[in-house]
């Protein structure tokens with residue numbers, strides 16, 4: 001970053017900062033930014049020079065055909081995958097080389113597509129798992145209780161998680177990710193396989209966390225009704241790269257998006 005970019009301040013040479021306006025124009029409140037992010041699995045390129053940005057407090061949905069690279073992108077952001085090339089910036093700092101726990105401490109949390117609730121553990125034991133290395137004593141108890149209450153599972157604390165409905169398990173997982181008190185929460189298909197009522201409850205929950213706690217979201221979802229209900233902005237990923245960005249109305253009206261995804265080829 002040049003002196004002109006920082007208003008004349010000389011920045012710490014040991015801290016690499018976000019390239020000014022690289023992907024997003026001159027936004028000042030960018031929370032997350034990826035810069036030319038590439039992930040190859042052998043000879044296959046799953047994400048291909050992705051520039052993707054999320055503002056503070058934004059609720060962004062990520063859509064696109066099967067295999068477009070959506071889950072891979074989120075894993076690169078949360079750090080469970082390392083990129084082949086490129087960088088991830090969070091809150092103005094380069095976090096590319098940080099492990100997932102360090103990123104959690106910076107404020108990034110994720111609910112994965114594959115369920116991570118342990119069926120043979122109780123609701124309380126599950127809720128405690130992600131928090132235990134980040135908080136202890138009264139603070140840990142408070143966060144566990146809040147996670148359970150927010151998930152609508154008060155009274156179910158000692159119930160084995162395997163006996164919960166699929167919707168309740170998804171709520172618990174979101175609670176576990178939110179209990180890390182992130183500024184950015186990544187959700188991979190949070191309503192897949194849920195009933196309409198369960199889906200509506202998750203939509204309300206995401207919107208509440210976004211509006212009341214200011215948490216920014218990136219939500220991968222194929223259900224465009226759900227996307228229309230919650231999203232401020234939508235990014236379409238196709239063949240590993242950003243294909244379109246805009247409001248859901250702009251995205252749904254775009255003939256090229258319709259061709260590659262919505263009602264078109266998959």
Ligand SMILES: Nc1ncnc2c1ncn2[C@@H]1O[C@H](COP(=O)(O)OP(=O)(O)OP(=O)(O)O)[C@@H](O)[C@H]1O
Nearest residue numbers: 041044045046064065066067068069070071072073
């Ligand atoms: N660990 C891996 N090893 C090899 N290939 C992988 C790996 N993970 C993902 N891929 C491939 O990378 C591509 C992108 O996968 P990814 O899961 O990111 O897509 P997606 O857009 O999330 O798809 P879906 O909507 O079906 O979940 C796919 O072709 C997938 O098979």
